[in-house]
Amino acid sequence: MFHIFKKAAQTHLVTIGYPHAPAQISESFRGAPSFDFPSWRDARPAADACPTGAIRIEESAGRRRVTMDYGLCIYCGQCSEADGTSAVKITRNFELGVRERSELIVTAEYPLEQDGSQGKLAGLNSGHASEGETKEHLERSVHSRIQQVLGRSLAIREVDAGSCNGCEMEIGALNSPVYDLERLGIHFVASPRHADMLLVTGPVTRNMELALLKTYRATPEPKMVVAVGACGISGGIFGLNYATIGGVDAVIPVDVFIPGCPPRPHALLHGILLALGRMEQRAI
Amino acid sequence: MTQSAVHIFDQIRDLCGVALDRWHEANEAEVRADAALSDVRRMVASLIENGCRLASVFAEDRTAVTEDFLIYYVFDHPDDERFLVVRTVVPSHMPAFPSVAAEVPAVNWQEREIQDWFGLVADGHPNPRRVALHDNWPDVHPLRKDFPSDTVLPPFEGEQHVYRPTLGEGVFQIPVGPVHAGIIEPGHFNFAVAGEPILYLQLRMFYTHKGIEKRFEQLPVNRAVYLAESVSGDSSFSHGTAFCQAIERAAGIEIPVRAKRMRTVLLELERLYNHVGDIGAIVNDVGFGVANAHAMRLREYLLAVNEELTGSRLLRGIVCPGGLRHDWNDQQTQRCRESLRGFEQDFADMMQIIDSSDSTRDRLEHTGILHPEKARDLGVVGVGGRASGVDRDLRRDHPYAAYDEVLFTVPVYQEGDVLRRLRVRVDEIGQSLGIIRQILTVLEPGLHLIAVPPLPPDCVALGAVEGWRGEILHWIRTGAHGRLDRCKIKDPSLSNWPALVEAVQGNIVPDFPVINKSFNLSYSGTDR
Numbered sequence: 001m002f003h004i005f006k007k008a009a010q011t012h013l014v015t016i017g018y019p020h021a022p023a024q025i026s027e028s029f030r031g032a033p034s035f036d037f038p039s040w041r042d043a044r045p046a047a048d049a050c051p052t053g054a055i056r057i058e059e060s061a062g063r064r065r066v067t068m069d070y071g072l073c074i075y076c077g078q079c080s081e082a083d084g085t086s087a088v089k090i091t092r093n094f095e096l097g098v099r100e101r102s103e104l105i106v107t108a109e110y111p112l113e114q115d116g117s118q119g120k121l122a123g124l125n126s127g128h129a130s131e132g133e134t135k136e137h138l139e140r141s142v143h144s145r146i147q148q149v150l151g152r153s154l155a156i157r158e159v160d161a162g163s164c165n166g167c168e169m170e171i172g173a174l175n176s177p178v179y180d181l182e183r184l185g186i187h188f189v190a191s192p193r194h195a196d197m198l199l200v201t202g203p204v205t206r207n208m209e210l211a212l213l214k215t216y217r218a219t220p221e222p223k224m225v226v227a228v229g230a231c232g233i234s235g236g237i238f239g240l241n242y243a244t245i246g247g248v249d250a251v252i253p254v255d256v257f258i259p260g261c262p263p264r265p266h267a268l269l270h271g272i273l274l275a276l277g278r279m280e281q282r283a284i
Numbered sequence: 285m286t287q288s289a290v291h292i293f294d295q296i297r298d299l300c301g302v303a304l305d306r307w308h309e310a311n312e313a314e315v316r317a318d319a320a321l322s323d324v325r326r327m328v329a330s331l332i333e334n335g336c337r338l339a340s341v342f343a344e345d346r347t348a349v350t351e352d353f354l355i356y357y358v359f360d361h362p363d364d365e366r367f368l369v370v371r372t373v374v375p376s377h378m379p380a381f382p383s384v385a386a387e388v389p390a391v392n393w394q395e396r397e398i399q400d401w402f403g404l405v406a407d408g409h410p411n412p413r414r415v416a417l418h419d420n421w422p423d424v425h426p427l428r429k430d431f432p433s434d435t436v437l438p439p440f441e442g443e444q445h446v447y448r449p450t451l452g453e454g455v456f457q458i459p460v461g462p463v464h465a466g467i468i469e470p471g472h473f474n475f476a477v478a479g480e481p482i483l484y485l486q487l488r489m490f491y492t493h494k495g496i497e498k499r500f501e502q503l504p505v506n507r508a509v510y511l512a513e514s515v516s517g518d519s520s521f522s523h524g525t526a527f528c529q530a531i532e533r534a535a536g537i538e539i540p541v542r543a544k545r546m547r548t549v550l551l552e553l554e555r556l557y558n559h560v561g562d563i564g565a566i567v568n569d570v571g572f573g574v575a576n577a578h579a580m581r582l583r584e585y586l587l588a589v590n591e592e593l594t595g596s597r598l599l600r601g602i603v604c605p606g607g608l609r610h611d612w613n614d615q616q617t618q619r620c621r622e623s624l625r626g627f628e629q630d631f632a633d634m635m636q637i638i639d640s641s642d643s644t645r646d647r648l649e650h651t652g653i654l655h656p657e658k659a660r661d662l663g664v665v666g667v668g669g670r671a672s673g674v675d676r677d678l679r680r681d682h683p684y685a686a687y688d689e690v691l692f693t694v695p696v697y698q699e700g701d702v703l704r705r706l707r708v709r710v711d712e713i714g715q716s717l718g719i720i721r722q723i724l725t726v727l728e729p730g731l732h733l734i735a736v737p738p739l740p741p742d743c744v745a746l747g748a749v750e751g752w753r754g755e756i757l758h759w760i761r762t763g764a765h766g767r768l769d770r771c772k773i774k775d776p777s778l779s780n781w782p783a784l785v786e787a788v789q790g791n792i793v794p795d796f797p798v799i800n801k802s803f804n805l806s807y808s809g810t811d812r
Contacts, residue, residue: 003637004574010633014581026588030595051507076510076601081609158467162492164808165469166517166598172467173587176580190465206437207418207491207811208470211462237511239502242426242435243495262517264597 015180016266019279023094023266030077031092032259032284035068037108037124040087042117049082052230052237064110064118070096070284071104071233071247074261095282096259097271101233101249103127104259104284126284153185154276157195157219161212161251162205162244167229167262171199179265186272192218197275198225199268202232203244204251216252224255224275228268233257292363296334302327304370311533313682314746315368319357321381324372328357328384336361336368337663337676338384340757341391342772343398345429347376353404355381356772358746358757362675365682367746374404383409390663390779401427401497416490416811419445426498433502447486450476455483458793462491466797469807473796480792485785489810496812500771501763505531505605505739508768512758513600515773516809521554521599522751523773523809526758529684529747531605534762535736541686542730543607545723548686549620550590550599550608552716555752557586559709559716560631562804566706567638569798570647578634582627589623592616607733621724628717635710648703652799654787655700664783666754666776668803671708672700678750690722700787705802739766751776753806775809 016024043066047055054072058065080088098104107125110118158171174181174188181187189195192215204212216225227248230236235246248254258271273279293315297304304317304327319327328338340358347353353374360367374381383406385392395406396415403425406412417424420442425431450457455478462470472488496515500508512527513520525547532539539547564579587597593616594602602608612620638644654664656673664674677694679687695711697704739762747758754776763769780803788799 003633003640007578007633007637008574011578011581014584026591028592028595030601049506051503051510074510074601077595078601157463159463160469160492160807162494162808163469164514164517165806166514166520166600168467168469169518169598173580173584175467176584177577178581178584188467192463203494205492205494206421206440207493208462211470211491215463231514237514238494238496238499240436241433241495241499242424242431242437243493243498261600262598 014177015183016178018266019269019273025092025094025266027092029092029094029264030075030090031094032070032075032096033073033077033079034089034091034093035106035108036087036089038121040066040108040118040121041085044116045082045084046079046088049078051076051078055079059112062112063122064112066108066110068106069104069234070106070259071101071257072230072236073259074230074237076261093282093284094260094264094267095270096263096267096284097256097274098281098284099256099274101254101257103281104233104257106284154197154272155187155189155195156197156199156272157189157192157215159192159198159200159212159215161200161208161232161248162203163201163229163231167201167232170262170265171201171228171268173265174268179269181269184269184273192216193220195219196223197272198223198252199228199272200225200232200248200252201228202248203235203238203246204248205244207243209245209251212248212251225252226256226258226271226275227254228258228260228271229263230259230261233259236261291366292361293366293368296331296336296361299334300327300330302330309366311745313366313533313748315366317368317370319370319372321372321374324357324382325384325387327370329387331359331368332388335363338388338391339367339663339755340759340772340774341394341398342759342774343374343402343404343427344761344770344772345402345427348429351376353379353402355398355404356759358759360682362681367682367748369746379403380405380407382407386410388663389661389782392782393778401425403428416493418490419443426495433498445488447474450483452478454478471807475793475796477793480794481790482788482793482796485788487781487785489781489807492808492811494812497771497773500768503767505766505768508771509604510601512773513603515812516775516777516806517598518558518806519554519751519753519756519775519809521550521603522749522756523758523775524600524603525551525685526747526749526756527760527771528603528605529749530745530758530760531736531739531747533745533747534743534760535605535739537606537734537736539607540731540734542728543732543734544686545727546608546612546732547603548690548723549720550594550602551685551749552720553586553590553593554599555716556713557583557590558752559713560586562801563638563706563709565801565804566648566702566798567644569801570644572638572641572644575634575638575641575644578637582630582634585623585627585630589620592623593620604733606736607731609733611732617724617727621721624717624720631713645703647795647798648706649701651702651795652787652791652802653699653701654783656698658786659700659783662783662786663779665779666750667705667708667712667752668780668783669754670695671697671704673698676755678748678755682748684749686723687719689726690719692719702798702802742769753777753804753809754780773812775806775812777805777807777810780805781810
């Protein structure tokens, strides 16, 4: 007992200030890539290097359309390395949670030059819902009602629907004294019947499809679903094959998507609080 | 330090009494030979009698080239630094091979995988039911080459798995999972209990089967590294390294000394953060929350070190064929050294808290015993094996990276209970810190990466890493255009799950979580 008290006295406060204070994150952290679409001359090296096909190129009639899907991105940084110009940069941005899958997809259009490079940016669809749409979405969805019903307390059931366990490592860390989820009135529960929210990782495998559906049905209304990680959003590096059916929204409706591979605990906090309407969605 | 390389396989070959053709040393890590299909049982029996261990059995579809399937048997021996890979041919018109699972229980699941994925029948298998594809799946064999990789199967309508019934008065069954109470991976446990004690446990895995081995055949090698990292998220760097080792062998290159040393540091960092987390989780499962809070704090501390060195808390995106993607500057290595010095004292304090609790020791000692004999029969590897007298560690027995230039010991216990599995981890943390310290002392400037020449097609190679859980094997065959024709992965969890079944017998249900945690196996690594 003496050792316990001695160590407790020696150990200073370890809990982070986030989300009330800015996150303290290592300079080395690889977050979301950012693209300077107007100055991007050639997307091919980055698209070739991308392990999950998050950067995709379509060409027709002298035009090139470049699509960047943050829901497939695993934040490896290969695109920036392969591109080698200042048009693709790795940032330390981690607050990437969104309410709509489409908001993770950015599309840029260019005329093609003779040498295969891109001309002047002809169109950019950032995928972001406009302010009006976001408001409409909030009204349309049950979020405001859920917030009323659940107040400031939330019970989460975590469901691994096929993940590599990387996401579970980071979700588990939320229970540590460092992130201390319970200080925010949020805790993990053992059964979907006790839960307000399902926090689901993927890719959803054929062998977990039924279990996920049953877990969803066992969760009482009102309920929310948060899809975690590139695989939970899109199937990620595993893609679609005989054994997987891709993202969580292929099986059950999803309220918030949290990109990352895996998303760091701060990103998980942001996404969970975004679902509760206690944090704002950020521009990617 | 490694002993002088003893080549005992060459002696065993003569004692074996079975014709092993085309015997040759393919590289410094591998001896290859061919055996006739009819000789397989005798070959396996005699090699095991001579002290070999059958580490893995897997198949390959070569029907496009030779109209045959190939089955590979990977052996190792305590007195040889190489692996022995014996190959046998299964003609496609007679798709069956002799099962050795009755004699070598370690390959029970692996042979059934071959049945499920390739449609080759394991003749004489004691339990030939499906394992990797669940019972409700249609009759498909996805790892065959004539099975298109973009196949989407219709909804499954087959029968669900039927568990063996439990008979007897007062005996009942407790089904648990696949969705569990904690933040863990999915699997189904069916306990047969009489009152509190567990009579036996039936396991149903492969809920997270995501077709990884097939997926490898679709991706270019540089992208496939990321897939290797995602075989088991908590072993990203070990799996990535095993895969890169196989690629480097196929390409015939040797990575620079600095890259080898940096890999060694990162492999040990992976061991450190996982072992610390496990120690906390084990004591937490017997109600010692304070100690677990310290363990989680320390784990977080180590994840910050990981991020500082690699940009990723789980050590992702740093290993690549040819070395490592990024070098470290002096400031980074200096900070790593200082951080680990701080960790060492902090960890010692935590262990003092744990060790001074008699009630914790009381719950852990004699709980979940895996007898050394069973551990050997089941081919248990890694932490679970070393706590039950299996004195094996690839770092010492098949040195790779820079393990041949550091001094360390391999902790081994005989008792095989939860306490010893915890102690193995504690001892290994001390050894890991020593290894990192030694490496950082000799880490000289140099290349961290060399270019990998285009991969020649039709080359096979093996990569082996002692991950924090145990032995990780990646076996590849290169294909055309820099892609892979086959990638076989063996995670240590695959051979250790049956050990859990043995270890829980006779224990009470409330002790199951702590026994399970003391093995801490990867569901994803098993299921792939």
